[in-house]
Amino acid sequence: MSEPIVSLPEPGLHAPGTGTVPAARAQALVGAGVLVTAGALAVGALQIPGDAGYGGVGPNFLPWLVAAVLAVCGGFLIWEALSGGFRSMDDPSGDTRANKQAFVWVSAGLLLNAALIGTVGFILSCTLCYLLAVQGLRRAAGQPAAGTARTWAMDALTGALISAPVFWAFTQFLAINLPGLTQTGWL
Amino acid sequence: MEIFDALMAGFVTAATPANLLWALVGCALGTAVGVLPGIGPAVAVAMLLPITAKVEVTASMIFFAGIYYGAMYGGSTTSILLNTPGETASMVTAMEGNKMAKSGRAGAALATSAIGSFLAGTIATVVVTLFAPYVADFAVRLGPPEYFMLMVLAFTTVSAVLGKSTVRGMTALFVGLGLGCIGMDQISGAARYTLGKPELLDGIDIVLVAVGLFAVAEVLYAAMYEGRTVDTQNKMGRVHMTKLDWKRSIPAWLRGTAIGTPFGCIPAGGTEIPTFLSYAAEKKLAKGDNQAEFGTKGAIEGVAGPEAANNATVTAALIPLLTLGIPTSNTTAVLLGAFQNYGINPGPQLFTTSATLVWALIASLYIGNLMLLVLNLPMVGLWVKLLKVPKPQLYAGILIFATVGAYGMRQSAFDLFLLYAIGMLGVLMRRFDFPTAPVVVGMILGPLAEAQMRNAISIGEGSWLVFLQRPMSVTLVVIVLTVLILPRVMKTLSRRKMARLQQLDA
Numbered sequence: 001m002s003e004p005i006v007s008l009p010e011p012g013l014h015a016p017g018t019g020t021v022p023a024a025r026a027q028a029l030v031g032a033g034v035l036v037t038a039g040a041l042a043v044g045a046l047q048i049p050g051d052a053g054y055g056g057v058g059p060n061f062l063p064w065l066v067a068a069v070l071a072v073c074g075g076f077l078i079w080e081a082l083s084g085g086f087r088s089m090d091d092p093s094g095d096t097r098a099n100k101q102a103f104v105w106v107s108a109g110l111l112l113n114a115a116l117i118g119t120v121g122f123i124l125s126c127t128l129c130y131l132l133a134v135q136g137l138r139r140a141a142g143q144p145a146a147g148t149a150r151t152w153a154m155d156a157l158t159g160a161l162i163s164a165p166v167f168w169a170f171t172q173f174l175a176i177n178l179p180g181l182t183q184t185g186w187l
Numbered sequence: 188m189e190i191f192d193a194l195m196a197g198f199v200t201a202a203t204p205a206n207l208l209w210a211l212v213g214c215a216l217g218t219a220v221g222v223l224p225g226i227g228p229a230v231a232v233a234m235l236l237p238i239t240a241k242v243e244v245t246a247s248m249i250f251f252a253g254i255y256y257g258a259m260y261g262g263s264t265t266s267i268l269l270n271t272p273g274e275t276a277s278m279v280t281a282m283e284g285n286k287m288a289k290s291g292r293a294g295a296a297l298a299t300s301a302i303g304s305f306l307a308g309t310i311a312t313v314v315v316t317l318f319a320p321y322v323a324d325f326a327v328r329l330g331p332p333e334y335f336m337l338m339v340l341a342f343t344t345v346s347a348v349l350g351k352s353t354v355r356g357m358t359a360l361f362v363g364l365g366l367g368c369i370g371m372d373q374i375s376g377a378a379r380y381t382l383g384k385p386e387l388l389d390g391i392d393i394v395l396v397a398v399g400l401f402a403v404a405e406v407l408y409a410a411m412y413e414g415r416t417v418d419t420q421n422k423m424g425r426v427h428m429t430k431l432d433w434k435r436s437i438p439a440w441l442r443g444t445a446i447g448t449p450f451g452c453i454p455a456g457g458t459e460i461p462t463f464l465s466y467a468a469e470k471k472l473a474k475g476d477n478q479a480e481f482g483t484k485g486a487i488e489g490v491a492g493p494e495a496a497n498n499a500t501v502t503a504a505l506i507p508l509l510t511l512g513i514p515t516s517n518t519t520a521v522l523l524g525a526f527q528n529y530g531i532n533p534g535p536q537l538f539t540t541s542a543t544l545v546w547a548l549i550a551s552l553y554i555g556n557l558m559l560l561v562l563n564l565p566m567v568g569l570w571v572k573l574l575k576v577p578k579p580q581l582y583a584g585i586l587i588f589a590t591v592g593a594y595g596m597r598q599s600a601f602d603l604f605l606l607y608a609i610g611m612l613g614v615l616m617r618r619f620d621f622p623t624a625p626v627v628v629g630m631i632l633g634p635l636a637e638a639q640m641r642n643a644i645s646i647g648e649g650s651w652l653v654f655l656q657r658p659m660s661v662t663l664v665v666i667v668l669t670v671l672i673l674p675r676v677m678k679t680l681s682r683r684k685m686a687r688l689q690q691l692d693a
Contacts, residue, residue, distance in 0.1 A: 030619050034358055041365055044380045051375065056649035059372035062637050063379060066365045073358040080354065088351040089620045094412030102410035107607070109583075110403065113590060114603030122594075126587045133406065133586050137579035140414025162584050166591060175241045176595045 024081050031077030038070035105136025121181030123163045130159030194316055197546030201554055206249050210551050213250040214558045217257020222265050222570045224418075224578075225405045226585055228258035229517035229627070232525065233397035234592030239528040245544050249551040251525055255518050256308060256555060259498050260563045263300040264570055267293060267490070268421050279462040279493040286485030288421035298428045299436045299487055300494040301563040305556050307444040307495035311502035312552040314448050319538070319549070322452075322510040326535035331643035332654050334511075336663035337454055338636040341513050343667050344455035346625040355621045362612075363629025366391055373634060374641055386601045393524040393631055394596050397517065399606045400623050402589045404613025406582045411614065420574060426567055435477065436491040439469055443495030450496075451503025454513040455670075457624070458500045465496035502552065509533050509545060513632065517624050520631045 045063035080086050109132030117125040134155045138146035145151050170176045171185055181187050200206065220231040232251050239247055266277035267284035280300060287296040329337070346360035347353045369380045370390025381387040428436065443465040450461040469488040470481050480486035507513045512533040514520040526533050531541060538545055563570070593606045616623060647653025654660050 027619065030615065033615075037362070037365075041380075048372075048379050049375070049377050056644035056647070056651065057641055059375045059377040059379060061641075062364065062633070063368050066361050066368065069357065069361045070365070073354055073361065076354045077358065086352065086355065086619065090351070092412070092618050092620065094408070094416055095414075098411040099414055100411075102414060103407065106407055106410045110586065110607045110610070111604070113586075114600050114607065117590070117594060117603065118600050122590070126590055129586055129590065130583045133410075134579045134583035136410050137406075137414065137582055140410045141579060142415060143579070158580060159583070159587075162587050166587055170237070170591055170595060174238050176237045176591075177598050178591070178595060179598070 023085060027081035027086055028078050031074050031079075031081055033074075034070055034077055035074030038067045038074055041067040041070065099140045102136040102140035105139065106133045109133040109136070118179055121187065122167045122178040123160065123187060124181060126163040126166075127156060127159035130162065131155050134159070190316060190320055193320075193542065193546045194550060196543070197548070197550035198553075200245060200543055200547035201249060201550040206246055206547070206551070207554070209246045209250040210253050210555050211558055213253020214257040214555050214562055217254035217259075218261035218264075218559065218562055218570055219573060220254065221258035221261020221263075222573050223261075223576070223581065224265065224269070225409065225582055226402060227262075227517075228255050229397050229521050230401040230589075231258070232518060232521045233394045234402070234588050236394050236521070236525055236528065237592065237595030239525055244529045244531070245547050247525065248522075248544060248548050249555075251522055252548055252551055253555050253558075255522065256498065256501060256552070257559055257562075258518075259501055260301060260304050260559045261570060263304065263490075263494055263497075264297060264563070264567060265574070267296045267300065268423065268571060269418050269574065277494075277497070278459075279466045280490055280497070282466070283481065283485045283487075283489030283493075285421070286483065287487065287490065288485070290484045291422070291424060292485065292487075293421050294424040294426040295428050295432050295487060296485070296490050297423075297567055298426050298564065299432065299440075299491045301560060301567070302428075303436065303440040303443065303491045303495040304498040304563075305560040306440050307447060307497075307499040308502050308556045308559075309553065310444045311448050311451065311499040312549065312556065314452070314503055315505055315552070316549055318452070319506050319510055319545075322506055323535045323538040326510050329535075329659065330657070331639045331646060332657055332660040333663060335636055335639040335643050336654065336660050336667065337511060337513060338632055338639065340663060340667050340670070341454045341507075341515055341632065342625075342629065342636070343670055345457065345515065345628050346622070347671060351620070351622075355619075356625055359616065359621050359623065360625035360629045363396075363626035364633040366396060366626070367630040367633030367637075373638060384601075386597075386599055389597075390634075391605065391630075392593075392596050392602070393521060393627070394592050395602055395606055396609055396630055397521050397627055398589045398592045399609025400613040400616070400626060401517075402585050403606055403610030404617060406585055407610050407614050408617055409578065409582050412618075423568065423571055426564060432487055435487050439465075439488040439491035440495040442468060442472075443492040443497075444499045446492075447496035447499030448503045451500040452506050454507040454511060454515055457516065458497050461496040461500045462493040465492040468492065505552075509537055509548075510535055512537075512635070514628060517627045520627045523631055 041063060045060050045067055048060040048063055050058040050060045077086070109129040112132065113125050113129035116128070131152070135146060135152075138151070167178055167180070168186065171178050171180075201210070216231065217228060220226045220228060231254050235251070242250070262277040263280050263284070266281035267288050284296045284300065287293065342360055346356035367390075369387055371377070371388055372379055378388060446465045446468065447461040466489055469486070469492040470478070473481065473486060473488055477486055477488065481489055504515055504519055507515060508519045508523065512523065514523045523533060531537070589606065590603065593602050596602070613623065643653055644651065647656070654664060
């Protein structure tokens with residue numbers, strides 16, 4: 001089931017995982033995830049009316065098709081994972097282990113941004129998102145100065161210096177609605 | 188003559204000072220996102236889609252088109268100078284370009300790729316100018332069964348044929364189709380997968396998926412796995428081509444264009460096949476010392492050909508987009524989304540209903556290519572400086588723009604949570620080598636294909652045989668089956684042949 005017609009640099013048979021879980025198991029988990037998705041889509045499809053009207057197929061046809069094909073794909077992925085790993089797979093770039101600390105920093109930035117943007121406004125919320133993400137990325141890069149007060153201050157300032165002009169450009173010139181802390185249109 | 192008049196009228200629209208400025212800003216921004224790692228044309232256009240609420244349609248399409256092909260120019264700069272090629276389109280360029288740069292000929296590689304891109308882009312634009320109206324005329328005669336089969340062809344090539352693994356490509360495609368199902372069914376009005384949330388009734392916006400899968404996923408991936416990856420940069424040198432370089436490049440550019448253009452014209456996605464074919468052709472045609480340079484010192488033909496093929500394909504891909512409404516790549520899928528934001532459905536009628544827009548867009552391609560040549564040859568040093576922006580700051584900055592794109596569309600914080608979830612999906616897909624283009628193409632083309640399929644079956648009074656009863660539709664069925672089956676048969680045959688030869692040897 002996996003024939004490339006363009007033979008870009010042939011990676012051979014690799015079975016890389018996330019680094020914390022053995023490769024085959026990680027890949028099998030991905031296959032299982034696809035299967036679960038297929039199941040969830042099928043459950044959802046049960047609630048969609050099937051009345052076809054004049055056509056031969058109703059609004060629930062595509063959802064059922066998607067669920068069925070994903071189920072087959074999920075099964076196939078699990079089989080591949082357990083019989084030597086995903087076929088024709090490139091080695092993923094970067095480290096074999098995920099840097100959890102950096103992941104938490106960046107995720108915190110993104111999720112806090114989503115939670116706060118409506119109340120504290122675009123500029124402050126995005127500055128915070130930038131600050132947390134850049135701290136995470138600095139730590140991932142192993143920069144020793146990441147945690148110093150000076151770096152924190154510099155990063156906060158840089159975040160504000162990017163967020164504010166972006167906010168002004170989009171709200172003032174392009175009339176796109178972005179939330180502000182005040183009604184002035186400048187903060 | 189009719190086409191010439193229409194094109195001239197297009198130039199009049201495209202050459203107004205405001206539109207020229209939009210084209211210039213688009214080209215410059217496109218080159219920048221092409222050069223910068225972590226952000227490509229699809230995501231740049233997606234993040235800027237909210238401007239469609241305010242900016243007039245012709246101006247914004249000229250702007251987006253500038254980003255679209257500007258990124259192709261910028262992408263080759265990165266693939267030649269950095270040791271990590273950005274996107275698949277420039278992977279082949281990177282093979283030889285990087286070797287040339289290592290042996291001190293980065294300047295010549297950059298020059299041949301910029302001039303080749305210009306030449307191929309311009310020739311392909313001429314092809315678009317001459318052929319798109321005819322394709323549109325022809326496409327008017329296609330009915331829902333034919334449209335549906337054309338879309339199936341696009342799905343098949345994007346997911347099953349082009350990727351490395353059919354099963355991972357299919358998974359990605361059907362995840363995209365599943366995402367496209369969310370929201371109100373456009374024929375019956377039934378709610379699908381909305382989980383009782385009113386935010387989901389309108390469906391998931393293409394901006395969220397494109398920005399989440401590419402920008403947010405890229406930042407998360409960089410933080411999780413690539414923190415310690417150090418990119419080494421090759422020295423630049425003077426951007427200059429010798430007489431011999433010209434002599435070797437010109438035929439390669441023309442061959443690359445000839446290979447790339449037809450691939451763009453058909454609704455089958457990807458630049459991998461044409462660029463790789465062009466590379467293989469150049470390697471085969473080179474003789475003596477020139478051939479010895481392939482894979483060692485870096486051969487200039489190996490940069491010139493694929494780069495021309497790449498730009499020719501990308502430009503010609505506007506034919507299926509504009510005349511059939513079928514996108515074959517991430518960026519064209521997002522461009523289709525931009526058209527839809529204006530309530531315009533690209534397709535055969537576009538050339539009659541929105542003639543001014545289409546011809547201004549085509550005229551802007553000529554103008555944009557010229558701008559890009561200037562932006563990328565004398566000013567290449569300026570763009571290379573962008574590579575000096577430190578990664579943590581660059582990637583964190585991308586998140587601010589991602590927020591604008593995702594939030595600016597509907598002003599909903601819910602979308603930002605969804606953006607994060609899609610970003611996580613993107614990390615998983617990247618880690619396990621799932622292609623992303625099928626997700627985006629499936630999501631945007633899925634609802635259109637579904638509508639065509641249901642209309643077709645209505646025409647057939649409930650019978651699926653309608654797809655086999657019309658000559659054009661049955662031809663497309665055969666093509667889809669051939670595209671699916673032929674490569675597999677060929678592979679099995681060659682495997683058997685190899686086995687037989689090995690047996691004989693033993």
